[in-house]
Amino acid sequence: MAFFDIxxxxxxxxxxxxxxxxxxxALNAGLEKTKTGLFSKLARAVAGRSTVDxxxxxxxxxxLITSDVGVETTVKIxxxxxxxxxxxxxxxxxxxxxxxxxxIAALLEEAHRSETTFGEELKAGEPYVMMVVGVNGAGKTTxxxxxxxxxxxxxxxxxxxxxxxxxxxxxxxLKVWADRAGATLIRQEMGSDPAxxxxxxxxxxxxxxxxxxxxxxxxxxHNKINLMNELTKIRNVMSKVIPGAPHDVMLVLDGSTxxxxxxxxxxxxxxxxxxxxxxxxxxGTAKGGVVIGISDQFHIPVRYIGIGEGIDHLRxxxxxxxxxxxxxxxxx
Numbered sequence: 001m002a003f004f005d006i007x008x009x010x011x012x013x014x015x016x017x018x019x020x021x022x023x024x025x026a027l028n029a030g031l032e033k034t035k036t037g038l039f040s041k042l043a044r045a046v047a048g049r050s051t052v053d054x055x056x057x058x059x060x061x062x063x064l065i066t067s068d069v070g071v072e073t074t075v076k077i078x079x080x081x082x083x084x085x086x087x088x089x090x091x092x093x094x095x096x097x098x099x100x101x102x103x104i105a106a107l108l109e110e111a112h113r114s115e116t117t118f119g120e121e122l123k124a125g126e127p128y129v130m131m132v133v134g135v136n137g138a139g140k141t142t143x144x145x146x147x148x149x150x151x152x153x154x155x156x157x158x159x160x161x162x163x164x165x166x167x168x169x170x171x172x173x174l175k176v177w178a179d180r181a182g183a184t185l186i187r188q189e190m191g192s193d194p195a196x197x198x199x200x201x202x203x204x205x206x207x208x209x210x211x212x213x214x215x216x217x218x219x220x221x222h223n224k225i226n227l228m229n230e231l232t233k234i235r236n237v238m239s240k241v242i243p244g245a246p247h248d249v250m251l252v253l254d255g256s257t258x259x260x261x262x263x264x265x266x267x268x269x270x271x272x273x274x275x276x277x278x279x280x281x282x283x284g285t286a287k288g289g290v291v292i293g294i295s296d297q298f299h300i301p302v303r304y305i306g307i308g309e310g311i312d313h314l315r316x317x318x319x320x321x322x323x324x325x326x327x328x329x330x331x332x
Contacts, residue, residue, distance in 0.1 A: 009091065027325045030307025034288030035326050038067050042097065049093040052085050056093060060100070068295030069284070070260040077103050084254070097181075101327040103291055106318040111295040127159070128208040129202065129238060129245035133231065133272065134245065134252035135264055136219035140151035140307060141170055143252050144214050145177025146314040147304075156211040157185040161201030163194040164218045165232060174216060194218065195237040202241040215246065228271040235272070250303065252278045253294065256285035265294050272296075280306030283313070292323065 019163040028035075057078055064074040080103050085091050091099070117230050130147075144160060151158045152257035158309035164170040168190045186201040198215050205213045217234065220227065228320050238245040251274045253261040259280070267276055277300050282288045300315040 002143055003222045009073055024110065024321060024324065026063070026313075027103055027307060027321055030283040030305075030313065030315075031288050031322075033284070033286045034067070034282065035288035037096075038063070038289070038326065041066065042100075044280060046058045046093040046096055052091040052093055052096055052099075056096070057082060057085075060096070066290065067161040067289035068293065069289035070259070070262060070297060073107065073293040073296040076296065077107070077324045079162075080106075094330045097327065101323060104326075105319065105323045107292065108323065111299050112319060126242055126284070127205045128247050128293075129212045129213045130248045130250055131198075131215045131217060131234065131238070131246040132250050132252060133217050133232075133274070134219050136253075138219065138252045138254040138264070139174045139278075140218060140219055140252040141177070142313060143250075143278050143306065144174065144180060144216055144281060144285065146311050148177060148214060149181035149311045150314070151212050154184045157209060159201055159205035159208075159210045159213045160185045161197050161213065161215040162187040163197040163201075164275075165192045166218045166220070167192050170216065171252055183214075184208075188236075195233045197240060198234045202245065206242060213245075216308065228268075231272040244266060248276055249274050250276045251280055251300075252280060253283045255279045255290050255305075257284075258287040258290060261290050262294060262297070265298055269298060269300070274300055276301050276303040278302075278304035278306070278314075280314075283307045288326075306322070 027053060041063040042060070045063050046056060049056050060081070061074055064070060064077060069077070077100070081099055108280050131271070132144050141164075146252075148158045148160055153218050158181065159265050160174055162171045162174045162185060165188060169192065171187050175185055177183075184204070186197065186204055188197050188200070194217065194291055201213060201215060215234070215238070217231065234245060249272060251265065251268050253264055255261060265277070277294065279291055279294070279302060282291070282305055291302060291305065296303070305315055307313050307315060
């Protein structure tokens with residue numbers, strides 16, 4: 001069973017054209033600040049220019065970097081555009097937006113090409129296990145709650161493990177979300193061993209025929225070695241209960257932190273095997289370029305983006321829809 005299969009209802013009708021349009025409009029609205037910032041800078045960069053020359057490319061480089069695309073990814077995009085300019089000999093500045101769109105779409109396509117289908121090793125009757133990591137304040141607990149609600153709505157039995165035992169607020173917040181979603185929460189006292197909570201959660205989930213298990217973890221970048229040891233211990237304990245677990249390790253990043261999100265991704269990917277990303281809080285920031293840069297640099301699939309407070313505002317990431325939302329003026 002692949003990850004997104006756990007969200008599919010039996011005999012679920014395909015989305016209508018109207019539903020797809022409504023979803024695209026919601027995504028457009030959620031990324032409005034990023035798009036406005038990007039295109040206002042881009043318009044200034046090409047104002048009065050008739051060709052794409054070295055000066056225009058220097059301006060574009062600054063636009064992308066200040067939009068939090070990241071230096072490495074920006075250099076890659078500029079190099080590709082330079083190659084196209086050299087090949088085509090003459091390129092009108094008005095074409096720059098189209099070219100930029102094509103290159104960003106290509107980068108996202110390449111980054112997601114490495115995505116593997118997790119859960120193939122699942123045995124019948126065993127739950128799909130996701131461990132969720134990230135720093136405090138990134139929206140990790142809220143993301144777990146929204147995922148749980150969407151899964152329950154899809155008809156799945158969901159267990160949540162409150163393995164962030166260092167913050168009472170995290171456990172209490174998960175309790176509220178679990179009750180709201182109709183999921184089962186497994187918890188222990190504050191200060192308990194996180195691996196023990198994970199063990200209890202998977203044991204209970206397996207015994208009660210759960211479909212999905214979501215394990216919260218402490219969001220501390222206190223020390224890379226300690227973080228690595230803690231996450232490794234949790235993983236090892238889970239794999240003893242359900243071989244192959246966790247089937248997915250999702251890193252939650254706050255998109256509004258811009259370049260700090262890159263550093264968090266670097267720290268967590270060094271500490272554990274991260275297999276997917278959720279990037280939150282994109283509706284309140286002009287720094288949505290981090291989605292492009294992080295996806296490109298780490299070659300980890302972005303699985304979810306957060307574009308609002310509502311449950312439905314945690315959206316499955318579709319790279320085609322994302323690019324459309326950034327570039328299609330006429331659809332807004």
